Amino acid sequence: MTRPHDMGGRYGDGPVIPEAEGEVFHADWHARALSVTLAVAAHGAWNIDVSRHVREKLAPMDYARFSYYEKWMAGLADLLVEAGMVTAAELAAGDAAPQPPADKMLTQENVPAVLARGGPADRPSSVGPAFKPGDVVRTRQIAANMFVDGGHTRLPQYAAGATGRVIRYHGTHVLPDSSAHRLGDAPEPLYAVAFAASDLWSHPENPGDEVILDLWQSYLAPA
Amino acid sequence: MCMPHDDPDHPHSLLPPDPALRIKALETILTRKGLIDPAALDEIIDTYENKIGPRNGAHVVARAWLDPAFKARLLEDATALVSELGYYGRQGEHMVAVENTDDIHNMVVCTLCSCYPWPLLGIPPGWYKSDAYRARTVREPRAVLADFGVTLPERTAVRVWDSTAEIRYLVIPKRPVGTEGMDEAGLMALVTRDSMIGTGLALDPQASEAKA
Structure with a gap:
């Protein structure tokens, strides 16, 4: 029931390698992969949740062997075909x-405005807040999409069935579990x-340490 | 209940094996079909190489260090405040700032993908997107900090923020001692990208002066 992107807490990955601040792209093709992906998104044929899920759906073997921008390119190719914008024969x-x-088509003169506008995820909702800061809540026992088997969710496995406390209310936002499958924004x-x-964790480094996640109301129950 | 749409023959496998040729093929197809404009691609790359980067975040942090009222507003509603400074945009639509103190050290990660506050910090560094950082930071933040040469006092609790929604987090690092009287530009030079992700500390003014 897992997907390879959900790696929080995993063992065995080795050291994190710091890098200097000035190096934005490590190869020309990285910059091209990023810019092509951003530019073609202007057609509005998918949303951010759809594009995240298409990368998560890569075969685990591909997900592990692809570098970061290779995942972006693979996801983009799959999305373009799925959306009917490019054919398999053309690929x-x-x-x-x-x-x-x-x-x-995104033109050069529209780039600054499009990047500055972004794509906010907050939406009015008929679902009112059931919790407030200070409330104790428990997450779903199973970190899975409730609409689609194997579908997109933003509850990581490591935080499934865990008890925590609400520290901040962010307002009502698009529910990725719905949006990633084109089932509507379903904000909550x-x-x-x-x-x-x-x-x-079984062996936390320090008893006072905490992990904070942003979680939708339907992921939570009172505890 | 819908069924998953897993397909072992993903269309992406039709592209050439070499990554540089893979993106070249996509770019050629999309340009020929009138779906992208190569000049727009250059503009996007120039934006993130030269215009939008961690100096934006450093500006916000230096202002917060200098002006308590600014810092209070930043902690209360960062999105509104950074918008006023022109730092609103893609991957920074909902901003929250968190402050490091003697008691709490904040770190930011995205275990599920690579969420990062682009308008304030630019494109995330390679390590932020690496499996090692995504996998380890939530479970052993202090060991990850050690990879960056940072050791925290035992009494300082670590708060790791896993960016699971569209909220983007900016860490306000602790203002270094010995910086009283420094102006905004001087303070900005002490604010590193890593200190705003929580994998580094702001630079010591004596040490950075000796280096300069």
């Missing part, structure tokens, strides 16, 4: 018949919930 050929610019209350390290 295989590495070329396509020329066509005039599409209406929503979102909270920051703090968990004691000792409630998540």
Whole structure:
């Protein structure tokens, strides 16, 4: 029932390698992969949750062997075909018949405005907050999408069935579990919930340490 | 209940094996079909290489160090405040600032993908997106800090923020001692990218002066 992206708490990955601040892209193709992905998103054929899920759906072997931007490219290729924007034959050929610019093509002069506008995830909702800061809550026992088997969720395995306390209310936000499968925004209350390290890990480094996650109301029950 | 749509023959496997050729193929197809404009790609790259980066965040932190009322507003509603400074945008639509003190050290991670406050810090560094950082930080933050050469006092509790939603977190590092009287530009130079993610501390002014 797991997907390879859900790696929080995993053992065996080795050291984290720091790097200097000035190096934004380590190769030209990294910069191209990022910019192509951002530019083609302007057509609005998918949302951020759909694009996250397509990367998570990569075969575990591919997810592990692909570098970061290789995951982006693989996800993008799959999305383009799924959305009917590119055919499998065109991917295989590495070329396509020329066509005039599409209406929503991102132009150079629109780049600053599009990047500055972003894509906020807060939405009005008919679902009122059931919790407030200070409340003790328990997360779902099973960290899974309730609508789609093997679907997208933002409750990591390591925090499933854990008891924590609400420390901040963020307002009502798009529910990724719904949005990633084009089932609608289904906005609901979102909270920051703090968990004691000792409630998540068998050998916490320090009893006073905490992990805080942003969790949707439907992931939580009173505890 | 829908069924999952797992397909072992993902279309991406049709692309060339070399990553540079893979993106070249995608770029060629999309350009020919009128779906992307190569000039827009250059503009996006220039934006994140030269215009949007961790100096934006350093500006916010230096202001917070200098002005208690600014810091109070930042902790209360960071999104509104950084918007006023022109630091609103993609991957920074909902900002929260958290403050490091003698008692609490904050660190930010995204275990599920690579969520990061782009308008304030730019494109995340390679290590932030690495399996090692994503896997280890929630379970052993102090061991990860050791990889960055940082040791915290035992009495300081670590709070790791796993960015599981669209909220983006900015760490306000502790203001170093010996910085009284320094101006905004001087303070900004002490604020490193890593100190705003929580994997580093702000620079010691004596040490950075000796280096300069």
